[in-house]
Amino acid sequence: MLRIENLTKMFGGLAAVKDISVEFEANQVNAIIGPNGAGKSTFFNLVAGSHKPSFGHIILDGEDITTLRCDYIARRGVGRTFQTTNLFEQASVLDNLIVGHRLRTRSGLWDVLVNSRRLQQEEKLSRDKAREALEFVGLSHVENRFIADITQEERKRVAFALALTTDPKILLLDEPAAGINPEETQGLAELIGRMKDHGLTVCLIEHKMDMVMGIADKIMVLDHGEKIAEGTPEQVREDPAVIEAYLGSDDDAAA
Amino acid sequence: MWLKLAALLTRPATKYFFIALALVFPLVAQNEYQIYVMASAFVWAIAVYGLNIITGYCGQLNLAHGGFFALGAYTLGLLTADYGWSYWPALVAALVMTAVVGFFVGVVSLRLKEHYFAIFTLCVGFIMYLLMDKWEELTHGPVGVRNIAPPNGFGLVDFTDTTSIYYLVLVFLVLTMWFIGRLSRSLLGRTFTAIRNGDELAQSLGINLMRNKVLAFVLSTTFAGLAGALYAGMVRFIGPEDANVLHTFDMITYLLVGGIGTLSGPLVGTMGIVWLTQSLQFMEEYRMILFGPLLVFLVIFFPRGIVGSFLSWLHRRTQGEAEAAAKTQQSRGTTGRRVNNNA
Amino acid sequence: MNILLQNLINGLTLGSIYSLVALGLTLVYGILHIPNFAHGALYMVGAFMTYFFMVDLGAHYWIAMIGSGAVVALLAVLCERLVFHPLRHSPPIHDKIAAIGILLFLEALVQMIWGADFRRMSSPFTGVMNIQGLIIPEQRALIIAGAAVLVVSLQLFLRRTMTGSTILAMAQNREGAFLVGIDANRVAMMTFAISGMLAAFAATLYAPINLVYPAMGHLVIMKAFVIIIIGGMGSIPGAVIGGMVIGFSEALGGFYISNDYKDVIAFALLVVILSIRPQGLFTKGAH
Numbered sequence: 001m002l003r004i005e006n007l008t009k010m011f012g013g014l015a016a017v018k019d020i021s022v023e024f025e026a027n028q029v030n031a032i033i034g035p036n037g038a039g040k041s042t043f044f045n046l047v048a049g050s051h052k053p054s055f056g057h058i059i060l061d062g063e064d065i066t067t068l069r070c071d072y073i074a075r076r077g078v079g080r081t082f083q084t085t086n087l088f089e090q091a092s093v094l095d096n097l098i099v100g101h102r103l104r105t106r107s108g109l110w111d112v113l114v115n116s117r118r119l120q121q122e123e124k125l126s127r128d129k130a131r132e133a134l135e136f137v138g139l140s141h142v143e144n145r146f147i148a149d150i151t152q153e154e155r156k157r158v159a160f161a162l163a164l165t166t167d168p169k170i171l172l173l174d175e176p177a178a179g180i181n182p183e184e185t186q187g188l189a190e191l192i193g194r195m196k197d198h199g200l201t202v203c204l205i206e207h208k209m210d211m212v213m214g215i216a217d218k219i220m221v222l223d224h225g226e227k228i229a230e231g232t233p234e235q236v237r238e239d240p241a242v243i244e245a246y247l248g249s250d251d252d253a254a255a
Numbered sequence: 256m257w258l259k260l261a262a263l264l265t266r267p268a269t270k271y272f273f274i275a276l277a278l279v280f281p282l283v284a285q286n287e288y289q290i291y292v293m294a295s296a297f298v299w300a301i302a303v304y305g306l307n308i309i310t311g312y313c314g315q316l317n318l319a320h321g322g323f324f325a326l327g328a329y330t331l332g333l334l335t336a337d338y339g340w341s342y343w344p345a346l347v348a349a350l351v352m353t354a355v356v357g358f359f360v361g362v363v364s365l366r367l368k369e370h371y372f373a374i375f376t377l378c379v380g381f382i383m384y385l386l387m388d389k390w391e392e393l394t395h396g397p398v399g400v401r402n403i404a405p406p407n408g409f410g411l412v413d414f415t416d417t418t419s420i421y422y423l424v425l426v427f428l429v430l431t432m433w434f435i436g437r438l439s440r441s442l443l444g445r446t447f448t449a450i451r452n453g454d455e456l457a458q459s460l461g462i463n464l465m466r467n468k469v470l471a472f473v474l475s476t477t478f479a480g481l482a483g484a485l486y487a488g489m490v491r492f493i494g495p496e497d498a499n500v501l502h503t504f505d506m507i508t509y510l511l512v513g514g515i516g517t518l519s520g521p522l523v524g525t526m527g528i529v530w531l532t533q534s535l536q537f538m539e540e541y542r543m544i545l546f547g548p549l550l551v552f553l554v555i556f557f558p559r560g561i562v563g564s565f566l567s568w569l570h571r572r573t574q575g576e577a578e579a580a581a582k583t584q585q586s587r588g589t590t591g592r593r594v595n596n597n598a
Numbered sequence: 599m600n601i602l603l604q605n606l607i608n609g610l611t612l613g614s615i616y617s618l619v620a621l622g623l624t625l626v627y628g629i630l631h632i633p634n635f636a637h638g639a640l641y642m643v644g645a646f647m648t649y650f651f652m653v654d655l656g657a658h659y660w661i662a663m664i665g666s667g668a669v670v671a672l673l674a675v676l677c678e679r680l681v682f683h684p685l686r687h688s689p690p691i692h693d694k695i696a697a698i699g700i701l702l703f704l705e706a707l708v709q710m711i712w713g714a715d716f717r718r719m720s721s722p723f724t725g726v727m728n729i730q731g732l733i734i735p736e737q738r739a740l741i742i743a744g745a746a747v748l749v750v751s752l753q754l755f756l757r758r759t760m761t762g763s764t765i766l767a768m769a770q771n772r773e774g775a776f777l778v779g780i781d782a783n784r785v786a787m788m789t790f791a792i793s794g795m796l797a798a799f800a801a802t803l804y805a806p807i808n809l810v811y812p813a814m815g816h817l818v819i820m821k822a823f824v825i826i827i828i829g830g831m832g833s834i835p836g837a838v839i840g841g842m843v844i845g846f847s848e849a850l851g852g853f854y855i856s857n858d859y860k861d862v863i864a865f866a867l868l869v870v871i872l873s874i875r876p877q878g879l880f881t882k883g884a885h
Contacts, residue, residue, distance in 0.1 A: 074461035086453040099445040103461025378865040547703025
């Protein structure tokens, strides 16, 4: 469903991402892991369109989206979350989510002036979508609370809900479990599982190995910008290249 | 009890009460000067509503706003005084002018991020001032433009009379507030707010940054132009000093005090400061000795201004009460009152 | 030929002043990421402080300049502690608005104490040097020499002293600087103090051949911003080169093209540059 071919990104003379090729299948949970600085976030930025690749292709459902601008890619069905999400603190959770469905609507300035049927319908639709997404992540009860008044973990789930309101085909989650405790991480894993059940494709960057090993159908390992391994959790766990990247090889330890 | 009273302020019907107050004001005012001050405050409020669109909702600090105000004033002034246009067509021309210039400035400047945009617009505002001051063939230079036509009452109303122009400006203010209210609650308004929250996030939600930013900018400059044209018709004389960056700073103060990004903030802030300045008559020249630190204080402790802080407080209290009530009535399953967060 | 050289000297003079002002601005922006809109007010207060020391207290020019530098440095540190430090985690728009608040306050205060009139400030250097037919007023030579001395001293301070290198370290790598135990607060205060001092010295050098009045900082600050955008935010050579470019453009443009519109030159340059390269001329960014 998402095919990456020879993806490369150079910053000055340095290759942040080098010649990565991988295929992510639909309706699977795919994880991207690797030591710090391996190029994982850059990879996401390239797929989502925040950065333009230096070489390579990104193909989503048969369409080459490599050179498309970020907002066009979002409209093609790529949703994403960020490591830090800027939500409007002094507005309610629901208020924050309504804009998520905007990209599927067509109302403009004229509609606002004449309060057209289309605007009213689209606003209702967006509001319903927002409620739906909120229920999916299990936060309907905080619908009217200010963002400033909910917990860190709840905020993360609101960020997911926001991405869900865009009606995505594939969801890119950037370190979703960062900074939350084991119990919350478990809840998150369940949420991702539910997303998969609903037909979504999920791609996540994560450092928490237990969680990743538990939910991923496929794992890709990056180190220094290159793909060093790919496969099921069992395969990746045994792969010597992966072990070396994370822990350093036996030879190094001996010397 | 205070909570109920406060909540009352946010009900949609309350605005009719304030409109009624405004309608009655000229009858209870002590002299014509007070009516004049109120009318000027209305005009400035219209401009600040414009500023609120690009700076409050969309989050881009536009320091050329005063320049566009003056552009509207000069367009109307020159057309009526030098070329014999009648008021209303000249007003429309002023709106078109500020919209078009706003479009071109916006397209160039809105590609710039954050600080660069503010600095760039500061310079644009200054260039506008310089042109108005030096381009004597067109703008009369430092002498300014006199004998600007007042609004044309078509023989029914004489708009050289302070009270009648007060009502005219009030009508425009109410229209402005109605439009902005519509805008802020709509999907378009929410799009602007999403951009303020972060370019990256907005783009990931499929929002076309440039198109929306330019739209917000053009809307804001058009309102500035409207205010400027009304001002010119009211004061009947304008000069390059009307484009001085200090006016932009004044409007930023009004906006911040009232409440950036809120619906009644621009009005509250403008009214508050204009009347405060009036009552501190002796200090008018040096009012910034008070307002400068006030601005700093607010930005640090109450960045949402009077209205914003009030709304936050109100929401928290009603939300808190509603959740407490819901807990003690679990079997009933209430989910809390919805507070109108757009006052 | 002589006239051209004369204009070049003027350009050098103007450029020196602009460079000094831009230097202070670029330090604060480069290291703390704060566009200090109040910098022009610091410049203006510097001029008034010198005026106060010299005219009201009867001090000698150099003493007044040092005194003014000290006062403005202190003022700048106050701004940092009371205003910018609390706002360090707020959205960037708050920094800008707060700086505007400071600017308005300082101008109103100065106007209340000294009035809005234009004042003249004298200096001990009213003579004129005549070098092979080239007339160089002593004050202008002083400006050029003074600016050069200050720029070199600044570079030496930043690169050769321990305190200076902490400032550079913060500019290059904030996280790394913390890890090594550099105190961000000290660096912030020092940076502001230096920027204030430079502004005060620039104002003091320039005032004798110009006028002193509360709004004198407006134009200068706008041009300083143009300079640091052209020369690169946070770049010292950029501030100097940019300052010289603007100084020469204005001197030559003002003479050969139009005196009325010479102020537009800097801004027109900015408009053109930013229209073509929105990230500025010398920003190394990954985009």
